[in-house]
Amino acid sequence: MKRRKFIKKSGLSVGGMLTFAQVKANKDLFGTEKQSIGKPVCIATWNVKDATQAAWTVLKESGSALDAVETGAKVEEADVNNQTVGKGGRPDREGNVTLDASIMDHQGNCGSVVCMQNITHAISVARKVMEDTPHVMLAGKGAEQFAIEQGFEAENLLTPKSAEEYQKWLKTSNYEPVINIENHDTIGILALDAQGNLAGGCTTSGMAYKMAGRVGDSPIIGAGLFVDQKVGAATATGMGEEVVKTVGSFLVVELMRQGHSPDKACQIAVERIVENNPEYQKIQIGYIALDKYGNSGAYCIHPGFNYRRFDTKGHELITPRSHL
Numbered sequence: 001m002k003r004r005k006f007i008k009k010s011g012l013s014v015g016g017m018l019t020f021a022q023v024k025a026n027k028d029l030f031g032t033e034k035q036s037i038g039k040p041v042c043i044a045t046w047n048v049k050d051a052t053q054a055a056w057t058v059l060k061e062s063g064s065a066l067d068a069v070e071t072g073a074k075v076e077e078a079d080v081n082n083q084t085v086g087k088g089g090r091p092d093r094e095g096n097v098t099l100d101a102s103i104m105d106h107q108g109n110c111g112s113v114v115c116m117q118n119i120t121h122a123i124s125v126a127r128k129v130m131e132d133t134p135h136v137m138l139a140g141k142g143a144e145q146f147a148i149e150q151g152f153e154a155e156n157l158l159t160p161k162s163a164e165e166y167q168k169w170l171k172t173s174n175y176e177p178v179i180n181i182e183n184h185d186t187i188g189i190l191a192l193d194a195q196g197n198l199a200g201g202c203t204t205s206g207m208a209y210k211m212a213g214r215v216g217d218s219p220i221i222g223a224g225l226f227v228d229q230k231v232g233a234a235t236a237t238g239m240g241e242e243v244v245k246t247v248g249s250f251l252v253v254e255l256m257r258q259g260h261s262p263d264k265a266c267q268i269a270v271e272r273i274v275e276n277n278p279e280y281q282k283i284q285i286g287y288i289a290l291d292k293y294g295n296s297g298a299y300c301i302h303p304g305f306n307y308r309r310f311d312t313k314g315h316e317l318i319t320p321r322s323h324l
Ligand code: ASP
Pocket: 183, 184, 185, 186, 187, 204, 205, 206, 207, 215, 216, 217, 218, 236, 237, 238, 239, 240, 241
């Protein structure tokens, strides 16, 4: 059979791309009908049950996806035992805790704060940037000043535990992020509310012992987070530099737009990083994605990454496939 004829017959197109007819008929790559599997839904990177539950509670009570992701992220930001986010986060190599966060709604509005100090709820400041300024990003002192003007309390985010670990780290000053060990781990939350609106948020203290002024993927729209109401949403965790280089979350959403399932879209985006980086075995990257129908998926380089999903059937901790 001639190649073109075969393609026509099988209904599949070259290189995993969907035919126009498949996209129009709302079918995935295997010809299966995409269906709404029930709203509302929320998912979050890592096993942050309390945070995901808090987001779910908002959704269950007919709250908005935007309120849900902010509420969920705030739980982790306030938890001093989570040393990768908010208060209690591990500091940079000068001993300063600096936070990155971003938020995006179903209308494509977004806001973020970059390298902000002394304010626990970076996600809420990001939302204020989105809603109350003509800008998308505020950085450093400007972000902190804006937060204080908005009524946020300034506090010392360096807890005794993180300070003690930092003092130990100073003895070697060796910057080598350990895979799946908590010296990184952004909390990213994606939600689809009962009205069918999507939103996403992510918050982090970034890589522990990073250089002063270092910014990761999390506050960069398209890298650490992206939401497109027509398609779905994605967020990332892991070595932010690699996510920035491939505009990872945007890539995942665009792959879903082409008809890939959330799982497959995350896989292709992770493999893009693997292909580009001969040292990929030394890093972890995890993506999670949620499409507008409520289907979710994820993929990572190393096993050990998981995500929590809440929907009308209950909740589960999902271990995605991994490259290694
Ligand atoms: N992506 C974050 C950053 O690079 C850290 C992480 O999620 O592990 O800042």
